Amino acid sequence: MAARSGRRPGDSGTRDAIRAAAIEQFSERGYDRPSMRSIAQQAGVDPALVKHYFGSKHALFVDVVELPFDPALVIPALFGGGGRDQIGARLASFLVSVLEQPPGRQRIIGLVRAAASEPEAARMVRELLTREIFARVVEELRVDDAALRANLVASQVVGLVMARYVVGLEPLASMPAEDIAAAVAPNLQHYLTGPLGAGTDT
Amino acid sequence: MAARSGRRPGDSGTRDAIRAAAIEQFSERGYDRPSMRSIAQQAGVDPALVKHYFGSKHALFVDVVELPFDPALVIPALFGGGGRDQIGARLASFLVSVLEQPPGRQRIIGLVRAAASEPEAARMVRELLTREIFARVVEELRVDDAALRANLVASQVVGLVMARYVVGLEPLASMPAEDIAAAVAPNLQHYLTGPLGAGTDT
Numbered sequence: 001m002a003a004r005s006g007r008r009p010g011d012s013g014t015r016d017a018i019r020a021a022a023i024e025q026f027s028e029r030g031y032d033r034p035s036m037r038s039i040a041q042q043a044g045v046d047p048a049l050v051k052h053y054f055g056s057k058h059a060l061f062v063d064v065v066e067l068p069f070d071p072a073l074v075i076p077a078l079f080g081g082g083g084r085d086q087i088g089a090r091l092a093s094f095l096v097s098v099l100e101q102p103p104g105r106q107r108i109i110g111l112v113r114a115a116a117s118e119p120e121a122a123r124m125v126r127e128l129l130t131r132e133i134f135a136r137v138v139e140e141l142r143v144d145d146a147a148l149r150a151n152l153v154a155s156q157v158v159g160l161v162m163a164r165y166v167v168g169l170e171p172l173a174s175m176p177a178e179d180i181a182a183a184v185a186p187n188l189q190h191y192l193t194g195p196l197g198a199g200t201d202t
Numbered sequence: 203m204a205a206r207s208g209r210r211p212g213d214s215g216t217r218d219a220i221r222a223a224a225i226e227q228f229s230e231r232g233y234d235r236p237s238m239r240s241i242a243q244q245a246g247v248d249p250a251l252v253k254h255y256f257g258s259k260h261a262l263f264v265d266v267v268e269l270p271f272d273p274a275l276v277i278p279a280l281f282g283g284g285g286r287d288q289i290g291a292r293l294a295s296f297l298v299s300v301l302e303q304p305p306g307r308q309r310i311i312g313l314v315r316a317a318a319s320e321p322e323a324a325r326m327v328r329e330l331l332t333r334e335i336f337a338r339v340v341e342e343l344r345v346d347d348a349a350l351r352a353n354l355v356a357s358q359v360v361g362l363v364m365a366r367y368v369v370g371l372e373p374l375a376s377m378p379a380e381d382i383a384a385a386v387a388p389n390l391q392h393y394l395t396g397p398l399g400a401g402t403d404t
Contacts, residue, residue, distance in 0.1 A: 159361020
């Protein structure tokens with residue numbers, strides 16, 4: 001989303017321009033189709049500079065794979081402390097606030113599409129989620145099956161991103177974001193604190 | 203999943219072999235990477251035959267994009283008639299029965315990955331779901347916001363496919379299928395018959 005042309009090839013400016021172009025292309029075209037050349041072109045730099053700074057498309061992807069928020073701050077605020085019966089509502093509101101802003105949406109869509117496109121990208125996304133999100137949720141929720149609960153929440157979030165932003169199912173795609181938050185919140189709450197049925201620890 | 207080699211190039215046998223190879227490749231490698239050549243190779247036929255029978259990769263994709271069950275039979279059985287408070291449980295059991303069989307799982311994963319990979323495939327998947335599933339759910343559920351409810355259910359199903367089969371989040375990916383059905387059923391039920399919050403028709 002950063003500026004795409006007329007860039008001066010200063011060192012950090014160039015890296016940032018390449019990163020911004022990579023995020024945009026991975027988000028809009030998946031992991032497979034963007035090339036180091038197409039990313040360089042969009043960033044307005046020579047393809048050799050992409051190779052110089054990042055080495056490979058894979059390494060560039062690893063570099064830009066990150067969440068559009070700081071989980072070390074966000075997860076304790078959402079999942080820790082009191083008001084456990086409101087976690088679903090808090091989480092739904094937070095997700096909407098991230099997804100309804102173009103930069104956050106673009107990053108999340110890029111992660112989802114990359115995860116769907118090939119096993120290596122899926123592995124990186126899985127490791128990112130496990131390390132940055134699930135581990136922290138487990139720590140904050142303090143219940144035995146917290147990792148499974150976090151997985152289930154992730155399944156709903158990924159599915160919502162696919163249905164609303166990637167596939168564009170109607171009427172979901174055109175609904176006001178706050179209505180979606182209201183519809184989804186009780187289900188997130190159920191996954192996080194409700195009974196999960198036979199075979200689980202609760 | 204059908205036999206992959208040693209095939210005799212009879213007319214319908216050849217078409218079926220090409221279709222089976224296409225389903226497998228679209229499922230495993232997404233929409234972008236399989237080529238008419240790679241599909242022909244897997245089917246054990248000359249690439250010219252793929253072009254002869256299907257015209258283009260796009261047309262071949264359209265030909266094999268279908269659901270692994272007959273929605274005209276399944277949707278009325280799941281959503282129509284009595285026992286509305288058990289729709290979530292019925293639907294969850296049905297989904298598990300489809301997804302835990304390799305052919306059904308392969309088709310659904312193929313749809314999800316194709317939808318994530320590029321806008322044209324996403325449009326086809328959207329049209330397939332709208333025509334074959336959502337329209338029928340709306341007819342059976344007979345509530346004003348049934349289309350939105352069907353979208354929300356689809357978001358959870360797509361997300362589950364992504365989380366369990368494509369990204370392989372743990373422990374979700376290793377859980378017994380019936381435990382997942384039990385965890386997901388109440389959420390499907392909420393989407394189908396529960397209050398969706400402000401801004402909806404219920």
